[in-house]
Amino acid sequence: MDKNTILCYCKNISLEDIFRVIDNGASTTIEILDATGAGTSCGRCIDRIEDVIESIIEKK
Numbered sequence: 001m002d003k004n005t006i007l008c009y010c011k012n013i014s015l016e017d018i019f020r021v022i023d024n025g026a027s028t029t030i031e032i033l034d035a036t037g038a039g040t041s042c043g044r045c046i047d048r049i050e051d052v053i054e055s056i057i058e059k060k
């Protein structure tokens, strides 16, 4: 997956945005969603973003 891949279309949040908030200290799915605003509109992206976050955290 490319870092520019959009994960949340409503809020225009990319994979790079997710990495940025993790680098800034967000460590749980809730913290990451809060910090980016991802998933706060239609909510259809939440399952996909959770999967991505889990795979990122497992690799750390």
Ligand code: FES
Pocket: 007, 008, 009, 010, 011, 038, 039, 040, 041, 042, 043, 044, 045, 046
């Ligand atoms: S696509 Fe993420 S809130 Fe709608």
